[in-house]
Amino acid sequence: ASYYTCKIGEVMMAALPTGLKSEDAYKAKTESVLYLSPLYRSELSCQELLHSLQTKAKKQYLLLERFLSMKSEEFAVRKADLLLQDDSSPAALKALIDKGILEVQQQEVSRLKVLQADENRLLQLSPAQEQAYREIHQHWQTKDICLLHGVTSSGKTEIYSRLIKEVLAENKQVLYLFPEIALTTQMTQRLKKIFGPQMLIYHSKCSMNERVEMWHRILQEDGPLLVVGVRSSVFLPFTRLGLVVVDEEHEISYKQSEPAPRYHARNAALMLAKMHHAKAILGSATPSLESYTKAREGRYGLVNLTQRYRDIQLPEIILADINEAKRKKELVAMFTPTLVENMHACLQAGEQIILFHNRRGYASVMSCKECDWTPHCERCDVPLTYHKESHSLRCHYCGRQYPIPSRCPSCGKAMMASFGFGTEQVEEALHQLFPQARVARMDTDVLHDRNAIGQLIEDFEQQKTDILIGTQMLTKGLDFDHVALVGVLNADTMLNQNDFRAHERAFQLMVQVSGRAGRKGRRGRVVLQTRDPEQPLIQRVLHYDYLSYYVDAMKERHAFCYPPYCYLIDVWFKHASQAKVQQAAQYFANVLQPLFPDMVFGPFEPAVAKVRDVHIQKLSLKIAPSQSLLKIKDYLCGLHAHLQKDPLTKQVQIYFDVDPL
Structure with missing residues (x-):
């Protein structure tokens, strides 16, 4: 509560399952x-x-x-x-x-399923894995936290499993964090064969009663226990924690955005490990700049695993120029000839394909070709997205749906057209291009519960699906044996974001999704479509050059004083009245700017300045490492309390996002 500047009650609400908050809620x-x-x-x-x-x-x-x-x-x-x-x-x-x-x-x-283990499932480590395993133990002699920087498909999970087995043998507890429920669905199938009845799976899709029973089991059970879960697992009542594993530590999904506490589960897990005097290991093929910096500075141990399991080469990345294909009139829907040829070859060989496009819906936007009028959500400051399956325009912020106008309300012409493309349109184009192929889509429009996610993943694993299209859910560590080709349909959309972390996320997404190709004894291939093949970041991805990317990114962060060279706190202001929001935000800025010259930015409207009829303003504060973060947060809370007493601004919602992503 102190670090994330929220109320202790908000932390307790997040920490305790609903069934423990009321005597009548839990039913045995x-x-x-x-x-x-x-x-x-x-x-x-x-x-x-x-x-x-x-x-x-x-x-x-x-x-x-x-x-x-x-x-x-x-x-x-x-x-x-x-x-x-x-x-x-x-x-x-x-x-x-x-x-x-x-x-x-x-x-x-108990409602909790007793999982069955297969004692022979713990695989023999390769020489490279064995070396990494020994180095982790060496670092743990002097440091409690170790970063395992292993390329995609290098077998990090096997190393984690060996370490977990050792800690469980000491009759201790282990917390194994994943960023997404989608990832736990596949990974738990592998882990339960090793750890069986010693394992619990905890996430928000578990029923309230199941979560209460897990909470009690973790608190009361004397034996060894492995808890596999998503970010909320850090609040479980561990009593004998011996190890914390944070897989895909770079993932933005570990950061809670709404409601408070707006914590980062990776950082909270490391603090949890420290409180229990436990060891911790962070793993990623594309570590966050913050974690990699701490490892290079010696605050964490650093272990590099540069070989893929069974010495399989990293996938070959081929750049396909969208502009050149368009100029030559060779573009087929959203596919370049290079991607079409590679998809055709894979399907002929009976191999599977993953296509990545980080935009849902059918088309990005619909507008009038005569006057450029674009339909916007009445409640949110965003253009509506065209969804062909439901034949509607949908707001991706509040979920409201609108009918598609037959004529432009502005000029009256019947000239409405859709522009851009989403995963729904990609699916339609694939059915036309490869009518015999079995195509599935993995995004939040079609996956509404954990059973649907699990079924889709299982179908793809069993080769009941030939082509899988998806958004960033596809990049989160999923492991498929028969994927020979990955296509990134538009790399440029990831780069053109107004966010100092945009290039970091783009690099991580492209490398991670590329890593889905080429497992089981053969090298895969990646076709990366872009309008700017010579873009420096694209070139870093082409050669899997994390270190050069890291050096470039850190130079920029240093030049403009962004994390990890400073702390960052965002102050958010929300109210139905735009004038009240502006007044509260400007008051904060006027007080802070003399105290922190050149370190206060804003107030300004974020990219989406109104959601569900609530106006939004934001102010960012950079804090040098030499300054007292605790004192500054106390001062911010004092300003907040002062505004709460002002009749004009007391109804404005003000909250702080510490270490925002």
Whole structure:
């Protein structure tokens, strides 16, 4: 609460499952268990009973015989198990209960599935993995945190598994963090074969009652336990934490945006490890600049794993010039000839393809070709996205849908047209280009729950799908054995963002999605479509040159004083009245600018200045490492408290985002 400048109550709301906040919220799951009456537990009395039933009530006799063959030492059998056989008679069971031969009790049972392990699933490490494993242990002699910088498909998971196995053998707990539920779906299938009943899977899609039971198990169980989960797992009540693993540590999904606390799960997990005197390992093929800097400065251990598992080469990246293809009139929908040829060759060979495009919907925008009028959301300051499947215009911020106008409301002409393309249009183009191919789409428009995500991933793993199109969900560490080709449909859209982290994210996304190609013994291929093949960042991606990219990026960060050369706090102002938002934001700026010359930026409207009829302004404050971050945050909270007393601005929502992404 202190670090992220939020209320302790907000932290408690995030930390505790709903079922623990109210005595009546959690309902224990019960099942009916049958017990043999104590009157018939001796061998003599039981035989007499069976003899009596055999002659007078054949069905009751058969059911009781089955009960006796299934009973435990406590003379107990689950009612559901007893009635599982087709010839079991509920009427006969009722008669046995009515006669007092069997007794029914309700017993509390866990909702948590008991996972089965395969003892032989822990793979032998390759020489490169073995070396990395030893180096991690060497670093842990002097440092508690180690960064594993391993190229895609280098086998980082196998190293994590070996380390986890060691910690569990010491009867301790392990927290294994993933950035996305989509990734946990696939990864947990692999991990449960190794760790089985020692493993729990925790994320927001678990039911409230399941989360309460996991919370109690982690708090009360004495044995070794591996908890696999997403960012909310850092709030679980660990008692014997020995290791924290943060996979894909660079992922923006680890940062909570709404509601408070706006924490970064990676940083919170490292603090959790420190509190428990536990070791921590961060892993990524494209580490965040902040983590890599700490490793280079010696604050973290640094281990490099430069070889792919089984010595498979990194995928070959081919640049395809969109402008040249357009000039030669060779562009097929959104595909360059290079990508079309490679897709055709893969499909002919029975191999799979992944296409990455980080934009949902059918078209980016719809507008009038006569007067350039563009439909915008009435509640949000954004143009609407055309979705062909639902034949509607949709706001991706508030979710509101609008009918498609047949004529332009501005000029009255029937000249409405769509521009740009999203994953929905890519899917349509693929069906036209390759009608025999089995195509699936992976974005939030089609994946509404964890079961849908799991089914889509399973279908692709089992080669029931030939081409998978998706947004950034595809880049998050998914591992498919038969993908020979990855296509990045428009690399430039990732670069042209008004954000100092835009190039970092673009590099990470392109390298990560490229890493989905070429596993199982053969080199893959990546076709990266761009309008600017000579762009320096594109060239860094082409050669998988993380170190050169890191040096370039750090020069820019230093020149303009951005993290990791400073701390950053964003102050957000929100209200239905634009005037009140502007007044509150300007007051903050007027007070802060004399105190922090050249380090206060704004107030200004963000890229989306209104969402759900709420106007937004933002102010950014850079803080030098030599300054007291705690004192400055206390001062900001004081300003906030002052505005809360002013009748004109007290209703303006003001909050702080520490270390924003």
